[in-house]
Amino acid sequence: MDRLTNTIRPYAWGSTTAIPALLGVEPTGEPQAEMWMGAHPGAPSRLDRGAGETTLSAVIAADPARELGAATVARFGPRLPFLFKILAAGAPLSLQVHPDLTQARAGYEDEERRGVPIDAGRRNYKDPHHKPELICALTPFEGLCGFRAPKEAADLLEGLDVDSLKPYVDLLRAHPEEAALREVLTAVLTADRTETARTVTEAAAAAAHLGGPYQAYAGLVHDHPGDPGVIAAMLLNHVRLQPGEAMFLGAGVPHAYIDGLGVELMANSDNVLRCGLTPKHVDVPELLKVVVFEHGEPGVLRPEDSDEEVYETPVDEFRLSRFLLAPGGAPRRLPDTTPQILLCTAGAPKAGELTLAPGQSVFVPAGETAELSGSGTVFRATVVV
Template sequence: MHELVGALRSYAWGSRTALAELCGRPVPSAHPEAELWFGAHPADPAHVRTPEGTVSLLKLVEADPERELGAAASEFGGKLPFLLKILAAEEPLSLQAHPSEVQAQTGFERENRARVPLDSPMRNYRDENHKPELVVALERFEALAGFRAPERTVALLRALGVPQLESYAELLAAQPDSAGLRTLFTTWITLPHNVLASLLPAVLDGCVRYLSARDDRVFVAEARTTLELAEAYPGDAGVLAAMLLNRVTLEPGQGLFLDAGNLHAYLRGLGVEIMANSDNVLRGGLTPKHVDVPELLRVLDFEPIDLPAVLPEPAGDGSVRYRTPAPEFALHRFDLTAGTGQVPLHDGPGIVLCTAGTMRLLRGGQTLLLERGAAAWISAADSDIRAQAVDGAAQFFCACVGHPN
């Protein structure tokens, strides 16, 4: 077991306080800090501190995959199959979805044949992997995720009292299924500029009137989110498209799982995120980054869903587990008190991430202290590792290879 130093990623939507506070650094930070990556993705691998010096986790795994990954080496082609992150969103992320494994392989090969450089901002597929992902809230976490039931969306559009929306509401009411959602989404995301320039202000005025009304209002969060997105991305067709999605609020400890094809946009909050080891993103709007609407439409799943929060369930080892169908990863959370004593951890490969208090890992005569925001790499060669809180309560997450449910 060794200390793992995360790779800090700065994006415009990040926070100048959340990650800095979590890691005990001065606040505010010089730049918006969006993600802290703990993994072996080639784009930005974390680094392992060993007695011989500091080495990237990617190179460590490549040098001896059997030792570092154990049985997972043959199952996942000698690569660590998951990527663990801390995500801090101060502003909305892009409207996006991730491809299935087959779609990723096809897209990656197609862009390779077209000789699109891997680091090109026009690149959609940076690897051959799919990207199922789970985010667990450390603080209240807001998101848009999955297409809302068409009947509810029709009710929302009509509640805003915007005459220009009536034809779109009628379109969806006449076909309240995935085909109707596909038609409406495609229509909105590809609106000619002159039509969008007329429709979007009318919708925003409708949201303002709706929020000012004194009668019973059931779509307050949706109306406010539409106004917030329009302020952050004026004139963006993604503002309209986002109105078709479920508005989700996660309380601390609750999770949200997103499989291939689920359209989503994280809005704000701090959370632990784990995903298959991929950086494939198809964007449809709400971003200055590369947008590829035709490719997004190719991968989207328009089946309406009500995404329930993934609630932690007792795992029988002192932890709670966030159950998902992803074979690449599993995520457990431990909440320790000073009197808990030592708790055994799963064998590696795995990553331990401390999110509250101070903890120590113990293996034989070896001890590793982890403060809030710090992490450790547990190789498959490490066994019989135990954890305990130091000077009070501590919380940590343990990421490891998963199994299909």
């Protein structure tokens, strides 16, 4: 197995303290949003097998069958199909959705055919892959996930007592669920921006005054004044995760992370369609093709107690599990049929002969035996084949 050196991404929404606190280092004063573990071309992990440092992506490209295993290559191609992260939100991320696999392939091929540069701000599909995600809280974690029932959204908006929101309230009460949610989200995102900014200001002031269930939405306007995403966010469920709880985000489900530190595991893709809370491009017509307009309670995942606590999801590109290693406990021998990344988040456990500190990780190629021992918490990212 290989100890990994990983890149920390300094996105503006990142916390200045959460990742340094996990790693046991002094904050730099700059935001530290995500630490990437994997073979994503934007920031691949690095390792050294005795011939000098190289990237995990280069190691996999040199011999995919050896590093990933024949079954993984046959199922997903010669690439590590997941990206593992530590995510630290100090401010809200953009409100967004991800396409399903069919939509991603069609969108990518269309933009390639039309010659839209891959790095263009208006580009929606960076690759032909879908991007389901799983976030597992390491600290209390807040987010938005999925639509409220139209009646509940109407009640929330009506409680603000803002005149310019009343047409949205009427639409939510008058139409069947799918039509109501579609019409209101479309209206919010296509309204005159000057008028919307006034509505957002009034709504945020009312939310701050009311507190309670409105408090999370009041905070959004501080980072995104006048952004229609503030109103769109009120259509969504507000979710609070406790440490060890997780949330799965499938295709078409609008979501945003607001605050907290977590472990995130996702399919290895950059495909994001934004709804708001961002200065970046919002392609409303394409967004409306991808959003699934149905309400639902966000499913909070709590693994059952076992030697390996698994967070079950309906995708094969990744599988997340957690080991809580107690002092004096028996070593845990891990399956060796798939590639895996092991991440320590607490204590000083050992992966094979390597002792891990919080924030440190290792890559275990397919076919190589891995054993966990000692005391601490280790998350395991792998694939399902």
